Amino acid sequence: MSEPEISSTSDFIRDIIREDQKSGKYDGRVHTRFPPEPNGYLHIGHAKSICLNFSVADEFQGFCNLRFDDTNPIKEEREYVEAIKEDVHWLGFGWDDRLYYASDYYEQFYAYAVQLIQHGKAYVCDLTPDEMRAYRGTLTEPGTDSPWRNRPIEENLELFEKMRAGHFEEGSKTLRAKIDMSSGNLNMRDPVIYRILEAEHHRTGNTWCIYPMYDFAHCISDSIERITHSLCTLEFEDHRPLYDWFLDVLGLYHPQQIEFARLNLSNTVMSKRKLLRLVEEKQVSGWDDPRMPTISGLRRRGYTPESIRAFSERIGVARRESLVDIALLEFCVREDLNKRAPRVMGVLRPLKMVITNYPEDTVEDLKAINNPEDATMGTRKVPFSRVIYVERDDFREDPPKKWFRLAPGREVRLRYAYFITCVDVKKDKETGEVSEIHCTYDPATRGGDSPDGRRVKGTIHWVSASHALDAELRLYDHLFTKEDPEQGDEGSNLTAQLNPYSLERVSSCRVEPSLAGAEPFSRFQFERIGYFSVDPDSTDTKLIFNRTVTLKDSWAKIEKKQQQKSKK
């Protein structure tokens, strides 16, 4: 056996860390952080970052902090803090006692700002927001120095102190870094580092009326926490020179910021703003609507933390912008649930079937395997009787080619029960719709095996009519029809691009009795249909299941091909 690799996965970030360890940078330490702003719910894109930061720390025997980047009291709320903590935990990551808030450092930020002023590297500016924009210049033209740029240090000190003390109106003054108004990088054109905000902060209440900006707070927070590798998304690349500038000018411990491409997923949107809009416009039931790409939505949908972590690993980390096919996420959850989810039978659209040669008052308990992938999950008993329900889709009066399922005169297997043959079809006189089918069974095939070795190609699921439980099944599809709904017409057309069939509620489903009392969030495979999990709104009298994902359906593909052929 060779030495186990410390980190088996490889990407440009892990490569950098390995190099740093080799060169002895940071004494071989690895310390990352996940720094959400508590202004919304976490989504699958954050999951990528969470998995990256926590996994990297773990792989290199380091640590990862959870830090709330709470420097904007206007948008941030305690509710989000709690939801974020729950989501990170649920994903399977812990931070022990390393829970931090940027707001914990407010006093230190202030002291560092004073230091900046003392070094002549910051000044209080009286420009209004409009004026500041005008002075900033444009992408192609340099900016102009603020008339307040050369205030004496003493005056700046005094003014900044008064800002803190609440002597000035909101928006009337800012503290700015004195860098370079002609820089090609707009972030370096004397960025604001403190602004006056008359807002109550979710943690510091009303103790402050000035709040630091992200660029100033973030690098110092990283430095205070002795972070080694500060991982963030690509759009912060232009901010790195500022990150470095603050720490260098202040002479502080200097972590390395490394940017990677954020996750984009097909057939959904990822921006908090757009997700918030869906919630506010009631296009979805809330942040945890099972169609949402939020962690809480995926949880309610029945996704496992393991599947999301596997997904994160499979998509990799790179600097190239990309759009990941949602089919990969779906594959990951199927892969996981296939091994773990107990199998049950449930009928989505029930069609009554009478087994005409089966005794009236008999009920048999038939043995069913809970998970063919895992023998340790054992078996269960499923009741069988003369009247059962089967799937309406499993019967065709006029079957197409390659149809293995039920049709007049055809024999199929009832899973774990008997071979049956369709002998009669009853129809509703008014609508002409098939209302009931009559079959005969072969008693010798009990359990589903034929002693004479004759084969049937089709096996269908069923539930005993008198034993089955009522249930509502909620079938979900992609939220957006278009692969990339953010591409093209911006924002306003978002609603128009929603998939009108993203949710289908099927209310008169019948499921096997073993599902009585199923726990919220527990997951099952409804054989031949898909994976489902119990919705938290489910009750003993009304079972509700969310379809996590369908099973692969090769018949659907065959049929589709047949239809395409016949069109030609």
Place this chain on the structure above:
RNA sequence: UGGGGCGUCGACAAAUGGCAAGUCAGGAGAUUUUGGAUCUCCCAUAUGGAGGUUCGAAUCCUCCCGCCCCAGCCA
């Protein structure tokens, strides 16, 4: 026309001057008491384009093309 990035299969993504990995999707078949699962095979004469350096280039150089980000007192 400023600054910063990025272009490898339909979608992700490796390859660090030496035979273009792997995964998803797609296709064909085997097998099957889930048309599930599993297994096998196929799917880039070629890395945005054109030149150049080199015995040898996705990788180094030059030019070109395309895409993304930045003008919040948001993060």
